[in-house]
Every structure is written in structure tokens, then in C-alpha cells.
Amino acid sequence: MQTRVTLPSPVADLRRTAPSLVEFWVGVTLCALLMLATTWAVLAGDWVARAGGTLPVVLVGVAEAALLVRMQVSRAVAVIAGPLFALVAALPFTIATIPADGNASVAHLVVRYAGAMWLPQSLFSADGRTFLVALSLVLWVCAYFATWMAVRERNGGAAVFPCLFVLALNILNAPRSFGLVLPSTVAVALAATVVAQANLSRLAATWRHRSMVVLPGMFGRYMRSAAVMLGLVLLVAALAPPVSSYDLTQSILGSGSPGGLQSSTANRSSQPVGFSVDTVLGGAISAAHPQTLFRYTTDAPAPLYIALATDSQFQNGVWTHGEGSAIGDGSGGDVLWAASAPELGAETRVVHLDVTALTSDSTNATIGARSVALAPWVGTPLSVSVPANAIGIVRSADGAGRLLTVDRLELVSDLKEGTSLSITGAVSTATIEQLRGARQAYPDAFTQEYTNLPGDSATDTLIGIARDWTSGTGNSYDAAVAIETHLRSSAFTYTLTPPQAPDGTLPIIDFLTHSHKGYCQYFASAMAALLRAEGIPSRIVNGYANGTRTSVDAKGDTVYTVTSNDAHSWVEAYFPHYGWIPFEPTPPSQLGYYQPPVRGAVTLLGVGATPNAVPRAYAGHTPSALVLVLLGLLLVLVLLGLAGVWLARPRDLRTLWRRMAVVGRLLGVRRRPCDTDAAFTARLMAAIPPDRAALRRPRGDAGICSRSLRASICKALDEIAVLSGKAQFSSKGIDATERVRWLRCWRQVARALPRLVWRSLLARRRVVEDPYRTGVAAL
Amino acid sequence: MQSRALLLACVAFLSLLAGLTGVRLAYSLAYVVLSLLALSFIWSRATSRRLTVTRESPSGTFTVGEPFTERFTACNHSSLPVAYCEVVDHSPIDGYLASRVCTLARRASVSWSARGVFDRRGRHSFGPLEARIGDPFGLFPKSIQVRAAGEMLVHPAVHPVDDLAPAWSGGSAGDGQPGRPLDVAPDVSTVREYQTDDGQSRIHWKSTARTGRLMSCTYDTPQTSGLLVVLDLGSAVHAGEAPESTLEYAVSLAASICHASLRRGHAVGLVTNDAAGTIFRTRRGEAWRLRLLDFLAVAAADGTVPVAEAVSCHGRSWRGRGGLCVITPDRNPEWVEALLDTGMRGTRPLCVVVEPTSFGAPGTPLRVSAAWRQALNWRLIRRGDMPTSDTSAHVKTR
Incomplete structure (x- = not known):
């Protein structure tokens, strides 16, 4: 039933x-x-x-x-x-x-x-x-x-x-x-x-x-x-690595879209990082969805900054490209230089660059109403292997057009995916002493084009700041370095979301005087403007920094891949006899470990690429993994030390029993509410595993060596329990001698604790391996 | 289940976004949810396969009101800890709470004891047992069933019926001495534990030496008279719901009377009017006592024959052989007439009426006329006269 x-x-x-x-x-x-x-x-x-x-x-x-x-x-x-x-x-x-x-x-x-x-x-x-x-x-x-x-x-x-x-x-x-x-x-x-x-x-x-009973623990x-x-x-x-790092939304939503799900939010607040011919300050940018553009190999000793266009016109806080004159027959080959162009002799080194486009129109830019494909170049461009026109200041004194400077190289036809082109350029190897000794007599064309500033209050501000920063310098090079150093200092912060300038204030002025926050265009604009305020010809170069080392080609050359996140702006200042010398005013950031160029050997901007294609870790501020591990270990040691001090220094018997409870937990003995001090001590003593020598003895022969650790600890615990009982229940309590005794006993236990815990763990592991042994009994 | 469905939806959504955009952090987020699901599944399955739950249950026969103890052991043989283990006991024993919730470390076990009291007669089995475990996030709970343990029989409660004893006691015709029978014959029927009022000559020394406890003999005394108990198991006459029902009271009374009589050495027979017309001829001895109790433990009121018929059928043949006791809730006086018609001499039959109106049956109680009182011994039992929950009043039957 x-x-x-x-x-x-x-x-x-x-x-x-x-x-x-x-x-x-x-x-x-x-x-x-x-x-x-x-x-x-x-x-x-x-x-x-x-x-x-x-x-x-x-x-x-x-x-x-x-x-x-x-x-x-x-x-x-x-x-x-x-x-x-x-x-x-x-x-x-x-x-x-x-x-x-x-x-x-x-x-x-x-x-x-x-x-x-x-x-x-x-x-x-x-x-x-x-x-x-x-x-x-x-x-x-x-x-x-x-x-x-x-x-x-x-x-x-x-x-x-x-x-x-x-x-x-x-x-x-x-x-x-x-x-x-x-x-x-x-x-x-x-x-x-x-x-x-x-x-x-x-x-x-x-x-x-x-009404189900829940057992303790x-x-x-x-x-x-x-x-x-x-x-x-x-x-x-x-x-776990990602399955793919390719942004499919590009092909779904079409090119020109900022990618991902940004769409309207991007319209509201940020544009993606990317190359632009002109340098217009203001607005946040986003490095969320980089696009792979091209790869290159070079015979330079380090990855290069690759220029695409320069800006020489500064008006209303905006840097724009100069119109310049085009020269070239569209057949490629050597770029034609004016006879009075700076020597490209001992203080330069010729560098070769082989570029392969990974997407179509990867170097296209809008100039005026035209969409123009630009050829990348380094240093002062000497030749390009595909049909192109060099745009720059042309001097025609001798009747033949010669270039004094190159602002950009416009390709005759667009760059298709898979197209390769080779560029040679002359990179300066001038030393610091040489640059310091450079004359300050600039050609008229340079003065007109590369030192002009608008005649407004902003210029006055720029002049004042430049004078302040370059005080104490005696030459153009030191002045430029002073400005560069000042911008790279901790007073200025790199950010992709600089604050909006107040109405009526130019972003560059707000950056220099108030916010001190911006990205590479801010820093480059500021430096170029300040150099001009000092009368030093300067221009902004827009292009790509470094790239990422991705592989090694068949010839053993390192292949670098450039993405849209590598877009960068830097500054070049003109030094007579030595040409355009690059400067890097932007501090290191998550987009690049920007460093000032090293003078003398090969003036190449950039230091070693990192293997990550998506926003790289900012190496300058990120401690290495080893340092983190060491710091972690140190912290653990400090904590263990503090715990040891706490354990070894009870103030009185009451706090001693708290520590005893901790010792019990470490040995696998939990103090029950019904346990008296003596009972708990007895359980602790029973839980202390025998010494290794006793374990090796055959069963039945459990003689305890009087000098064994277990014996001494048990004796100490017993004494503590006795003294504790006396302190609680005796009318006289314990005297100072007995207090010293229990403290000494306790320290003996605390000192032996690591060994006891280790042995207890070993003993428990041995016991647990027997599946037929029952564990905790409740109720 | 709902959480699992939502997290699966999360995984699908995040994986789609990550695949479309290629953002590393989106992949990481999707991996978190996916690995949470996968790890929960693996954890749950791995622990459930290596979990054993055992119970040590008492077996044999018991009596209503007798306490029992079970011991449960949950053992985790896997290398992963069991975050929680609900051991749910589905034993159909009212008031028995053996279910526990515990946690198990890797390769550890937990034991606990549960005590209960049998509150109803009949065949009982412990279990089934269900162990429910799962991962800490409740995504993949798993249930392990442990089949019910063997059956045990619970005898009905036996109450002291000394106040009824004079009503039917007595030996053969003319011998109306109540009390224990004389040790007139050394026919040992069985041995049992020594009781304080046992004579020293009763001690069975061989059993005592073997068991280490004092053991007494019980004897069959064929010369003592018998008792026939007629128990009404008709389906139409009983009222109330167990444990407070006329059936339970009647069965308990029958068991009490049989137990007391057999312990005194009487021969006891039992007649019922259940569907099978069960009849137990009069016999003595401990074994017979247990057999009667075994029957009464599972007796059901499924008979269609009125008790009057059983009385008239067996009463005449029983005449002169000993006492007769009728236990019934039937208010139809036919059985009284039938009992009177048996012409019992020497001892007056005992009528134990379990009053059905006190158990909620409609109608009026049975009126006992003066003539019946003259001819028969009457005992009226109402609801509450024998509280089944008061186990302290129960007689130990073993």
C-alpha cells in the first residue's frame, strides 16, 4: 500500500x-x-x-x-x-x-x-x-x-x-x-x-x-x-584567436562606409582614421575598423614613414596642399630636379621602396574636384616606376622646368589591387652638428611658400608661444627640436577624441593654449605653424607611418603591411644645403610608437614595427609581461608576509584562537560551534600528519620520536590549550611568565605551519586516492 | 532552460557580429559565452557520470510507530567538484524528510543519517532516490535516479488491550482463569529476547551463549483455549481516511488482540470477509503471530460479504472451542443476531464496535439493546480512543 x-x-x-x-x-x-x-x-x-x-x-x-x-x-x-x-x-x-x-x-x-x-x-x-x-x-x-x-x-x-x-x-x-x-x-x-x-x-x-536540509559548506x-x-x-x-579579422561589412555595406555598424553614430561623432590630403583639425576619429591598403619592402634599415602629399598653405587654422606645378611626361622614371635644388650628395642616402597595392584605389585622394591616385614616396623622391607627374614648386630660370620641391606624385592611372611600383628617394643623413650649422638663407620660393602665416591674432599667439618655447636656442635646428620636445612632453596628450574648440577659437590655438589634447594632425599643425612663426620654412607631410611587419618575401626582405590606421602626419623643416628634414612632434600612442628621427646615419622616422594589424598596444606605456609577473609575485610575497606577521603575533589568547582556527582550516579541521578549546586542540593534534619516518614504518609500529616535529607541535598545542583554560577559568588567570610561554608555543606552531600544511596536503591526497574512504560526515 | 536558450541566442548574436566585423574583442565576448556553455555542459556531464548515491535502509518487518534510520552516502569519484547535489528522496512515508542538499569536493563523499517513523501499516519501500546536480550556472542540470530499495512490511500498531482481556480470556470450558498459561508442556515453539518477568527456567542457554544475550523460550500450550477473531473487511461499512479511519482502528484492534492472546499462549484464529474470504485457523506460537500480523499489515477493506454471514458461518463451528471476538463498524444488527444465534456458552463473545459516525459516516450509531448487553460483551471504540500517532502507547511486538 x-x-x-x-x-x-x-x-x-x-x-x-x-x-x-x-x-x-x-x-x-x-x-x-x-x-x-x-x-x-x-x-x-x-x-x-x-x-x-x-x-x-x-x-x-x-x-x-x-x-x-x-x-x-x-x-x-x-x-x-x-x-x-x-x-x-x-x-x-x-x-x-x-x-x-x-x-x-x-x-x-x-x-x-x-x-x-x-x-x-x-x-x-x-x-x-x-x-x-x-x-x-x-x-x-x-x-x-x-x-x-x-x-x-x-x-x-x-x-x-x-x-x-x-x-x-x-x-x-x-x-x-x-x-x-x-x-x-x-x-x-x-x-x-x-x-x-x-x-x-x-x-x-x-x-x-x-524543507530540504542544506548541509554545511x-x-x-x-x-x-x-x-x-x-x-x-x-x-x-x-x-583563443579570432576566426577572422576581415571586416565583411565593407563588402556588404559598400566602400566608403565607415564599416561595421557605426553608420549613423559615425556621422554623429567620429570619422575613421585615414589619409587625407589636407590637414583639417576638429572632430573625433575612430580607429575601430582599419583597412589594409598596401605592403612594401625596402632596403632601408628600418620601416619607413611613407609620404603621399604635403600641405604648405596655412589659412584659418587649416593646412591645405599647395597648387604647385606639374612636371613630368607621365611616363615615369626620374623626377626632374632644378639645378639649384639642394644637393643630394654626401648627406643623403638613396633608399628603394617596392610597393604592392592590396586594395584598389588604396592611395586615392580628392584634390579639388578630382580623384587622384598618389604614389607613395620617401625622403626626396628621385624616381618612380609607373607613369606619374610630380607636383611641386617648379623653377624655370633656365627655361627648363625643374622642381625645387616635390609636394606629391600623381599617378597617371589609378592603382589597382595587385599593382606594384618601385620608388627611390633620397633620405637625409645630416648630423645634428651639420643641421645646427645650416645657414638661414632661404630661397625666395621657399620663403613665399613655406613661411607664410595669416596676419591675424592667431599668428600673434603662435609667435608668442614659439618665442616662449624656443627661448635659449641659438639656431634653427635647436629651435625646431625645442618645439618638437615641448609637444612630445607630458603637457600634451594624444587622443583620438579631442574636445571641440570653443566657437571663435581656432582648433590649433585651442590645442596649444587650452586643451593640449589631439592626434597627429594637431601636433603636426602646431609644430609646422610654430616653426613658421620662428621663420623656419616648414610643411606638413601626410602619409603613412611605419606599417606592420607581417612576413618575409622570397628574397629575404621584410614585408610591411600598411593599414588605414597607419595614416599619419608629421612635419618637415627646410634646412639650406640639407633639404627637408623630418620631425616627429606626435607622442607615442595606441596607433604608433612615434619617435623622433635619429640623425646622422639614416634619418628614418619610426622604430620597428609591431606584429599586430589592429590598434597596437602603446609600447611606451604598457609594461612588459615580465614586469607584470614580477610585480604580481612581489605582491603575493608581500601579502604572504603580512599574513605571516598577522599569524605570528596574536595580541592575546582570544585573538590567538582566531589564528588557531585559521591553522585548523589549513590543516583541514574546521572548528565546530560546539568545540571547546581543549576539544578543538585535540582534533588539531589528531589532524597533524605523522612525520615521514613514521609513515614509512610498517603499520603497527607508530612509535613517535620525541624529537619529531609532530611531537613538538602537539606538545606546544597542548600547552596552549592548558594555559588558555587556566586563563579563562582560573581566578588568578595567567601571569607574565605563562604569557611568554604560550606566545613561545604559538610561534613554534606558526613557524612549523608551512611544513605542517604541506604534509597535511600530501596526507589528504593520499587518502583521497582511496575511493572507498568516506569523507565528511554531517548530522 | 530559459537561461540556456538566452545564452545560446547570445552566442549566435555575438558570433554573427564578430564574424561580420572581425573585431577581436567581439570574438572574445562570443568565446566567453560559448565557453561558458561548453564548460558548463562538460562539467555537468563529467560529474554526473562519476556520482554515486547509496542508501542503507533497514529491512524486515516493522510496526507502526517504530522509528527507523537510514544512512545516505553521496560519493563523487570525478576530478571535478560537484557544486551542489540535491538528493531527493521520494519515499512515500509521510513526514519522512530524508532529502538533503550537499556539495562534494573532488573525490570526496558525504554521508548523513535520516530518521523517520512508520506511521502507516502496509508494504513500504524506500525510494526512489533522485540526485540532481548541475553546473554552478544552472545551465545543464542533470538528474540521476536510484531505484527504490527492497520492500518492508509494517505491521499495524499494537496497543495494550488488557482492559479487553477479561472479555474473552479464559481457557477451555469452565476454566475462566485469565493470565498467563501454566508451563505445562515443554514444546518450545521459538526463542525470543529475555523479558524481566520470564522465569529463570525459560532461559534457553544455548541461544544465550550464541547470541551473548539472554534468550527465553516460548512454548506451545495445546491445552489452553483459543480465540477466534472475526474482522469485518467489508468495503461498504468502513468510514474515514487513514490513519483515522474505522479500517485502521479495526485492524489495529485485531492485531492487538491477536498479539496479546498469542503472547499469552492462546490459540488464535482469524476470519475476515475480505474479497478473498481469508481465514486463518487457530494456531499458537510466535510464528503464527507474525503470520497474522503480516496479513493484517496489508489487509484491505475490499469485501462484499457482510460480516453477519462470516459470523454465522464460522460461529457455529467455533462454539465451545474458546472465545469469539467480532470487530466491526457495521451498524446493521444482523451480525449481532447471527452472533447470538451461534449459542456461545461458557464465555460471552466480545463485540468491538468501531463507531463509524465518529469518523464522519452519516447516519445514527448502532444502538445496543439491553438484551444484547446481557448476552454479549461490548466495547465501543470511537475516533481518538486509539490515537494512531501516539506511539508511546504502542506495544512492542518484537
């Missing part, structure tokens, strides 16, 4: 069972940390300026959801109250971002704010403030939803889904992708922890409802297992 027992369904259990206080606070705390990490990742993406107000918004969202959970309201109430709570959370921290328009009435504010809350429109708005409101609301929704689902519904997967979605979009579309690794990793780790904790909460609720091991799994998962994710 049997009766069936029907267990209640888990779903019905959870609806009736509210989370316990511990579960509630743990869940809410984890959700808050998850949202903070997600917000941190979003902020690190640099979507919009002054976005710190989103942090309190998400915290308020978590708090609101937690309040509803605690009040045990129904789902319908939570959904209905959601919009009101969203408004309460977002309004105080974002209302100030909406600029005043003279109408301060509440209704008008509400209407303007409500417009910003319409997410489908505001998320794609070009206005930063509207986007900020939308971003705050999106993050609030994630916080509210995550907290409700994790704590109330105990559904971890659903709770973290929106956060993972936001993280994914952030990774793919953030204007600044560098710096997302750490916050994204933290957010993902916390998301996994939320999933584990929600599952544990659900299980615990089910167990409570079914369950919750601790559960979370430890979750932590171990999470660690393995993160390790796998960090080590």
Missing part, C-alpha cells in the same frame, strides 16, 4: 518564496557592480563627452528595482511603474545637459526632454546631449531589468542578456576601442557571477520550500566552483 508523493513545481515555488535578506543584498550588490562595470565600458568607449552622469542613473535604477522586489510587487506593477522610475532616475542627472533656449517653463522643458527620451530617434541623434539622455535611459533599462530578473525572478540568463547586448554594441561601435578590454572583461565576469548567484538563489528558494563551494569555471572561461576567451 504505497502513496505517491507529488512535489510542488519549481515555478510555483518561486512565486511564493521571496528572496532571503542575504540573497537580496548579494543579488542587488552584484547587479549594481555589473551595471557599474557596463557603464564603465560604455564610458571608456568615449561615445559622448561628459557622460559621467550615467553612473548615478544606473545606480538609481538598481535601487528602484530593488525597492520593488523588497515590496514584493507584481510584475505588472513593475512594468507600469518603469517609465516613471526612469524619469525619476534620469532627469536629475541629464536635465542640465539640455542647453537653455530662453524658455524656462516646465512644460517646455518636459517637451524637450520627452523628445530626447524617444530612443529610436535620440540614439541616432547627432546631438551629443540628446544622445546622452538616450544612453542614460538605455543603461537605466538594463539596470532595472537586470536587478528585477536576477533578484526577483532568479533568472540570471535573462538578467544579463541586455548588458551583454550593450557590451557587444559598445565593442563594435565605440568611437574609441582602445581601453575597452578591462572594463568589458570585468563586466562579463560580473555578468557570469550574477548568473551563478541567481541560479543559487533559485535553488535555495526551492530547497527552502521543500554548500554555498561556499558553489561560489568557489563558479569562480573557477569563470576563470577558465576568461582564460579560454583571452587565448
Whole structure:
């Protein structure tokens, strides 16, 4: 006669069972940390300026959801109250971002704010403030939803889904992708922890409802297992290589698109890094989706900066190319130089460059209304193997057109994928002393073209700054180096998202006087302008820096690959007799380890390429792995040392027993609430494994050597227990001598602890290998 | 399941984005979710295959109200720890909570004991047992079933019925002495544990030496009179729901009377009107006592023949052989008439009526007339007179 027992369904259990206080606070705390990490990742993406107000918004969202959970309201109430709570959370921290328009009435504010809350429109708005409101609301929704689902519904997967979605979009579309690794990793780790904790909460609720007894140690091991799994998962994710690094969206969305899912957000705030003929400051740029352009090999001792075009006209803060004159018959070959051009003799070295285009039109640029294919060149171009026209300042004193300078090489036909061309150029090998001794008599053509500055207040500012920075220098070269050094100092910061200049202020002036933040065009513009302010002919060179070493060709030459992220601007200053000498005012960044050129041997900009094709680690600021490991080891040693000091120095007997409990845990003996000091000590003594000599003796012969470690430790523990009992229960307590004795005994135990723990681990491993031995008995 | 579906959707979405864009960090994010799913699956499967749960259950026969203890052991033979292990016991024993939740380190085991009390007679089995484990993220829970253990029989509760003893006790005709039978014949039927009121001559020294405990003999005393118990197992007369039902009370009473009588050396027979018309001829001895209790443990009220018929059929043939006891909740007086018609002499039959109206049956109680009182011994048992949950009043049967 049997009766069936029907267990209640888990779903019905959870609806009736509210989370316990511990579960509630743990869940809410984890959700808050998850949202903070997600917000941190979003902020690190640099979507919009002054976005710190989103942090309190998400915290308020978590708090609101937690309040509803605690009040045990129904789902319908939570959904209905959601919009009101969203408004309460977002309004105080974002209302100030909406600029005043003279109408301060509440209704008008509400209407303007409500417009910003319409997410489908505001998320794609070009206005930063509207986007900020939308971003705050999106993050609030994630916080509210995550907290409700994790704590109330105990559904971890659903709770973290929106956060993972936001993280994914952030990774793919953030204007600044560098710096997302750490916050994204933290957010993902916390998301996994939320999933584990929600599952544990659900299980615990089910167990409570079914009156199932939970044996001790369950919750601790559960979370430890979750932590171990999470660690393995993160390790796998960090080590596994990507399947492909090719951006398919280019072919799906068509060329000219910035790639990925940016589209409208790119329109709003950032353009991709890439070559441009003119140097126009302002606006954020993004290095998220580099395109591979061409590869090259060279006989130069190091990878090269490759020029495509120069800018010599400076007006209204914008550097543009000079119109110049074209010379050449379109058949390629030697570039024709004027007889009075700078000597290209002892202080130069001829460098060969072989370039192969990896995409069509990889060096195209828009000049005026034309789309022109440009030939890359190095130093002073001497020849090019395909039909091209050299554009520059032409001197025709002797009736024949000769080039004084080359601004660019325009190819007759576009560069197709797979096309190869060879270029030779003369790179300066002038030494520092030679450059310092250069004359300051410039040809008229240079003075007209390369030293002019507009006659406005901006020029006065530039002159003042130049004088200030070059004070104490006695020659053009030292002045140029002083300007270069000043720009590379810590006073200036490299960033792809410089702040907008105030209205009425030129970006270059704002950069030099106020923000001190910008990318290579800012630094190059500033240096070129300051050089001109000092009367030194200068120009900006636009092209590509370095490239990445990718392979070795059949001849054994290193092949470098250049991507759009290698686009760069630098400065050349003219030194009579030595020609155009390059300078590098841009400090190292995530896009390149820019270094000033080394003079004397071969003046080549750039130092060794790194193998990564996507934004490279900034080697100057990133400590090497070895240093990190050593620092980690040092930290561990320091912590162990502190732990050892804490362990070895109890203040009194009460704190001694706390340390004794730690020793017990290390030896695998947990102090039970019912244990007296003497009982616990007896268990500790029993847990101390015998010495190795005793282990090797045949069974039955367990004689303990009086000098054995085990014996001495047991004796010390016994003495501690006796003295502790005397201190607790004796009317007189213990005197100073006995205090010294227990301290000495304790130190003896602490000193032997590492050996005891090691032996205990070995003994436990030996025991565990016997599968028929039962372990912990409960109840 | 829902979390798993959402994470799978996450993996698909992230993989698509990563594949389209080629961004390394997007791949890493997809790998995190994918490896979380994969690792959870592997962890769950690896631990579930190397997990064993065993139970050491008592076996044999028990009595209602007798406590029992089971010992459970969950053993993890794998190299991975088990984050949680729900051991759910589906034993159909009311009030028995043997389920536990534990955690297991790698290659470790956990044991615990669970105590319960049999609160109903019948055949019981421990189990089945279900062990539910899973990964820490709850993505791939796994369940392991352990089949039910062997059956055990729970005898009905036996109460002291000394107050009923004078009503049916007595030896053969003319011998109305109650109490223990004289040791008149050395026919040893079995040995049992020594009780304090056993005579020293009863001690069976060989068994004592073998077991290390004092053991007494029990004897068959063929000269003592017998008792016939008629138990009404008709389906139409019983009321209430176990354990507070007329059937349980009647069975318990029958078991108590049989136990007491057999322990005193009487010969006891049992007649029922269940579907099979079960009849147990009168016999003595410990073995017979156990056999009667075994039957009563599983007796069901499935009979269609009224008890009056059983009384009239067996009462006449029993006349003069000893006492007669009828236990029934039937309010139809036919069985009383049938009992009177048997013409019992020497001892008045005992009628134990388990009043059905006190168990919720509609109608009026049986009215016992003065003439019946003259002719028969009556005992009226109402609900609560024999609380089945009060195990302290139960007599130990073993």
C-alpha cells in the first residue's frame, strides 16, 4: 500500500518564496557592480563627452528595482511603474545637459526632454546631449531589468542578456576601442557571477520550500566552483584567436562606409582614421575598423614613414596642399630636379621602396574636384616606376622646368589591387652638428611658400608661444627640436577624441593654449605653424607611418603591411644645403610608437614595427609581461608576509584562537560551534600528519620520536590549550611568565605551519586516492 | 532552460557580429559565452557520470510507530567538484524528510543519517532516490535516479488491550482463569529476547551463549483455549481516511488482540470477509503471530460479504472451542443476531464496535439493546480512543 508523493513545481515555488535578506543584498550588490562595470565600458568607449552622469542613473535604477522586489510587487506593477522610475532616475542627472533656449517653463522643458527620451530617434541623434539622455535611459533599462530578473525572478540568463547586448554594441561601435578590454572583461565576469548567484538563489528558494536540509559548506563551494569555471572561461576567451579579422561589412555595406555598424553614430561623432590630403583639425576619429591598403619592402634599415602629399598653405587654422606645378611626361622614371635644388650628395642616402597595392584605389585622394591616385614616396623622391607627374614648386630660370620641391606624385592611372611600383628617394643623413650649422638663407620660393602665416591674432599667439618655447636656442635646428620636445612632453596628450574648440577659437590655438589634447594632425599643425612663426620654412607631410611587419618575401626582405590606421602626419623643416628634414612632434600612442628621427646615419622616422594589424598596444606605456609577473609575485610575497606577521603575533589568547582556527582550516579541521578549546586542540593534534619516518614504518609500529616535529607541535598545542583554560577559568588567570610561554608555543606552531600544511596536503591526497574512504560526515 | 536558450541566442548574436566585423574583442565576448556553455555542459556531464548515491535502509518487518534510520552516502569519484547535489528522496512515508542538499569536493563523499517513523501499516519501500546536480550556472542540470530499495512490511500498531482481556480470556470450558498459561508442556515453539518477568527456567542457554544475550523460550500450550477473531473487511461499512479511519482502528484492534492472546499462549484464529474470504485457523506460537500480523499489515477493506454471514458461518463451528471476538463498524444488527444465534456458552463473545459516525459516516450509531448487553460483551471504540500517532502507547511486538 504505497502513496505517491507529488512535489510542488519549481515555478510555483518561486512565486511564493521571496528572496532571503542575504540573497537580496548579494543579488542587488552584484547587479549594481555589473551595471557599474557596463557603464564603465560604455564610458571608456568615449561615445559622448561628459557622460559621467550615467553612473548615478544606473545606480538609481538598481535601487528602484530593488525597492520593488523588497515590496514584493507584481510584475505588472513593475512594468507600469518603469517609465516613471526612469524619469525619476534620469532627469536629475541629464536635465542640465539640455542647453537653455530662453524658455524656462516646465512644460517646455518636459517637451524637450520627452523628445530626447524617444530612443529610436535620440540614439541616432547627432546631438551629443540628446544622445546622452538616450544612453542614460538605455543603461537605466538594463539596470532595472537586470536587478528585477536576477533578484526577483532568479533568472540570471535573462538578467544579463541586455548588458551583454550593450557590451557587444559598445565593442563594435565605440568611437574609441582602445581601453575597452578591462572594463568589458570585468563586466562579463560580473555578468557570469550574477548568473551563478541567481541560479543559487533559485535553488535555495526551492530547497527552502521543500524543507530540504542544506548541509554545511554548500554555498561556499558553489561560489568557489563558479569562480573557477569563470576563470577558465576568461582564460579560454583571452587565448583563443579570432576566426577572422576581415571586416565583411565593407563588402556588404559598400566602400566608403565607415564599416561595421557605426553608420549613423559615425556621422554623429567620429570619422575613421585615414589619409587625407589636407590637414583639417576638429572632430573625433575612430580607429575601430582599419583597412589594409598596401605592403612594401625596402632596403632601408628600418620601416619607413611613407609620404603621399604635403600641405604648405596655412589659412584659418587649416593646412591645405599647395597648387604647385606639374612636371613630368607621365611616363615615369626620374623626377626632374632644378639645378639649384639642394644637393643630394654626401648627406643623403638613396633608399628603394617596392610597393604592392592590396586594395584598389588604396592611395586615392580628392584634390579639388578630382580623384587622384598618389604614389607613395620617401625622403626626396628621385624616381618612380609607373607613369606619374610630380607636383611641386617648379623653377624655370633656365627655361627648363625643374622642381625645387616635390609636394606629391600623381599617378597617371589609378592603382589597382595587385599593382606594384618601385620608388627611390633620397633620405637625409645630416648630423645634428651639420643641421645646427645650416645657414638661414632661404630661397625666395621657399620663403613665399613655406613661411607664410595669416596676419591675424592667431599668428600673434603662435609667435608668442614659439618665442616662449624656443627661448635659449641659438639656431634653427635647436629651435625646431625645442618645439618638437615641448609637444612630445607630458603637457600634451594624444587622443583620438579631442574636445571641440570653443566657437571663435581656432582648433590649433585651442590645442596649444587650452586643451593640449589631439592626434597627429594637431601636433603636426602646431609644430609646422610654430616653426613658421620662428621663420623656419616648414610643411606638413601626410602619409603613412611605419606599417606592420607581417612576413618575409622570397628574397629575404621584410614585408610591411600598411593599414588605414597607419595614416599619419608629421612635419618637415627646410634646412639650406640639407633639404627637408623630418620631425616627429606626435607622442607615442595606441596607433604608433612615434619617435623622433635619429640623425646622422639614416634619418628614418619610426622604430620597428609591431606584429599586430589592429590598434597596437602603446609600447611606451604598457609594461612588459615580465614586469607584470614580477610585480604580481612581489605582491603575493608581500601579502604572504603580512599574513605571516598577522599569524605570528596574536595580541592575546582570544585573538590567538582566531589564528588557531585559521591553522585548523589549513590543516583541514574546521572548528565546530560546539568545540571547546581543549576539544578543538585535540582534533588539531589528531589532524597533524605523522612525520615521514613514521609513515614509512610498517603499520603497527607508530612509535613517535620525541624529537619529531609532530611531537613538538602537539606538545606546544597542548600547552596552549592548558594555559588558555587556566586563563579563562582560573581566578588568578595567567601571569607574565605563562604569557611568554604560550606566545613561545604559538610561534613554534606558526613557524612549523608551512611544513605542517604541506604534509597535511600530501596526507589528504593520499587518502583521497582511496575511493572507498568516506569523507565528511554531517548530522 | 530559459537561461540556456538566452545564452545560446547570445552566442549566435555575438558570433554573427564578430564574424561580420572581425573585431577581436567581439570574438572574445562570443568565446566567453560559448565557453561558458561548453564548460558548463562538460562539467555537468563529467560529474554526473562519476556520482554515486547509496542508501542503507533497514529491512524486515516493522510496526507502526517504530522509528527507523537510514544512512545516505553521496560519493563523487570525478576530478571535478560537484557544486551542489540535491538528493531527493521520494519515499512515500509521510513526514519522512530524508532529502538533503550537499556539495562534494573532488573525490570526496558525504554521508548523513535520516530518521523517520512508520506511521502507516502496509508494504513500504524506500525510494526512489533522485540526485540532481548541475553546473554552478544552472545551465545543464542533470538528474540521476536510484531505484527504490527492497520492500518492508509494517505491521499495524499494537496497543495494550488488557482492559479487553477479561472479555474473552479464559481457557477451555469452565476454566475462566485469565493470565498467563501454566508451563505445562515443554514444546518450545521459538526463542525470543529475555523479558524481566520470564522465569529463570525459560532461559534457553544455548541461544544465550550464541547470541551473548539472554534468550527465553516460548512454548506451545495445546491445552489452553483459543480465540477466534472475526474482522469485518467489508468495503461498504468502513468510514474515514487513514490513519483515522474505522479500517485502521479495526485492524489495529485485531492485531492487538491477536498479539496479546498469542503472547499469552492462546490459540488464535482469524476470519475476515475480505474479497478473498481469508481465514486463518487457530494456531499458537510466535510464528503464527507474525503470520497474522503480516496479513493484517496489508489487509484491505475490499469485501462484499457482510460480516453477519462470516459470523454465522464460522460461529457455529467455533462454539465451545474458546472465545469469539467480532470487530466491526457495521451498524446493521444482523451480525449481532447471527452472533447470538451461534449459542456461545461458557464465555460471552466480545463485540468491538468501531463507531463509524465518529469518523464522519452519516447516519445514527448502532444502538445496543439491553438484551444484547446481557448476552454479549461490548466495547465501543470511537475516533481518538486509539490515537494512531501516539506511539508511546504502542506495544512492542518484537
